[in-house]
Amino acid sequence: MQAARLHEYTDDMSEALTVEDVEKPEISTSGQIIVEVEGAGWCQTDNHIIEGMWEPYAEQNLPMTLGHENAGSVVEVGDEVTTVEVGDSVICHPVRTCGQCRACRLGNDMYCENGAFSGLDTDGGFAEYLLTSERSAIKLDDIDPVDIAPHADAGITAYHASKKAVDELVPGNYCVLIGIGGLGHIGLQAVEAMSAARTIAVDIKDDALELAERLGADFTVNSGDENVADAITDITDGAGGTQVLDFVGADSTTNLAPDIVSPGGDHHIVGYGGHVHRPSQDLVDGEFSYQGNLVGTYTELQELIALVEQGEMHLTTTQYDLDEINKVAEKLERNEIEGRAVIRP
Structure with missing residues (x-):
């Protein structure tokens, strides 16, 4: 064969x-x-x-x-x-x-x-x-x-992470999804299907953000044109994302966690290839968690x-x-x- x-x-x-x-x-x-x-x-x-x-x-x-x-x-x-x-x-x-x-x-x-x-x-x-x-x-x-x-x-990995996130989301919360590609467009649909939280899709490509809108995203942020942390702060009135699903997992996206995750929230790392480089005090001060997904x-x-x-x-x-x-x-x-x-x- x-x-x-x-x-x-x-x-x-x-x-x-x-x-x-x-x-x-x-x-x-x-x-x-x-x-x-x-x-x-x-x-x-x-x-x-x-x-x-x-x-x-x-x-x-x-x-x-x-x-x-x-x-x-x-x-x-x-x-x-x-x-x-x-x-x-x-x-x-x-x-x-x-x-x-x-x-x-x-x-x-x-x-x-x-x-x-x-x-x-x-x-x-x-x-x-x-x-x-x-x-x-x-x-x-x-x-x-x-x-x-x-x-x-791709499907079960995105679903597995989204299911964990949905368990912590209630109406009025925001869920941030970074990277609306092969995994991210599945994860977005899973969150939309299982949660009443508002979704914020982040990507560097306009066509990916257009796909996110078609799939139900409430807000979109182009990371090539906007400061992601500032945009999420504006959208959420400073509350941040209760759950963040990072389908990229690069240094630049994991580094966002202290500035975009709500106190007590989670930054789920789904994509990988980068590193987590943040002072331990960031986690103590924000009481957020990095979570891996396999x-x-x-x-x-x-x-x-x-x-x-x-x-x-x-x-x-x-x-x-x-x-x-x-x-x-x-x-x-x-x-x-x-x-x-x-x-x-």
């Missing part, structure tokens, strides 16, 4: 992955399934994996097939698989979990002690076929797997799919063939993709 493989870490996205013939995966345990991949979302994390940013955090044996946002049709099942069958359309949670460790039993799939993460530490879905587990698959009814594939990671749980992916089925969530996507994969990596590096890119192997 054809697969896009990472052979060595590089900053040159033009030759990042090599499309080559590899053996089709085979089922080796009774709970595994094989999915014919119809759509695999390209994520900023894929660029970071290519750059070697994840190498200190995950054991990666190169060459490896990337792709952790996968959806398609089940073509083979293990002997004990009961919840899906051949022919079912499914979306796949990126973490293949054991179901037996303490984290799994508590429902915290992303902390599985024995897990494997498709496209991060084991072969993923930038290929014709994906080996995964029954525990990772969610059946899709009347939803195109290609259209929904990015929800497997993927989401299997049940949160189920909840997100329910929102899609109810018409509350819409993805902006562009489709590409497998042999265009390095073109996609370059375009994302240059911030030229609106919404999410989906590879069709």
Whole structure:
């Protein structure tokens, strides 16, 4: 089968992955399934994996097939698989979990002690076929797997962070969303669907802010034209954002927290690549918190799919063939993709 493989870490996205013939995966345990991949979302994390940013955090044996946002049709099942069958359309949670460790039993799939993460530490879905587990698959009814594939990671990551934020939001509060791109436009819809708080969308691109307005944002701020802290102060009459969802995670955005987060609020870091460099007194004085967000749980992916089925969530996507994969990596590096890119192997 054809697969896009990472052979060595590089900053040159033009030759990042090599499309080559590899053996089709085979089922080796009774709970595994094989999915014919119809759509695999390209994520900023894929660029970071290519750059070697994840190498200190995950054991990666190169060459490896990337792709952790996968959806398609089940073509083979293990002997004990009961919840899906051949022919079912499914979306796949990126973490293949054991179901037996303490984290799994508590429902915290992303902390599985024995897990494997498709496209991060084991072969993923930038290929014709994906080996995964029954525990990772969610059946899709009347939803195109290609259209929904990015929800497997971008969607649940944005939803996971937004759900935590919504728990702390009440009518009259403000929620600030920084970066209305691939994750941010999902997070905005999640907050709008689950909260009565007023939303402030921040981005450097006018087309991203226009998208935010179409998706229901109450206010928009162009960070290239305005001082973000001053703009949020004006909009909120000095109250700030009770919850801030940072889908960029650069030094310039994490640095905003003391000036834009309400006392006792949270600055959720969803995007990453930057650092947190603030005096500890800022946190004491503002009594705000920085919160990290890692993927989401299997049940949160189920909840997100329910929102899609109810018409509350819409993805902006562009489709590409497998042999265009390095073109996609370059375009994302240059911030030229609106919404999410989906590879069709």
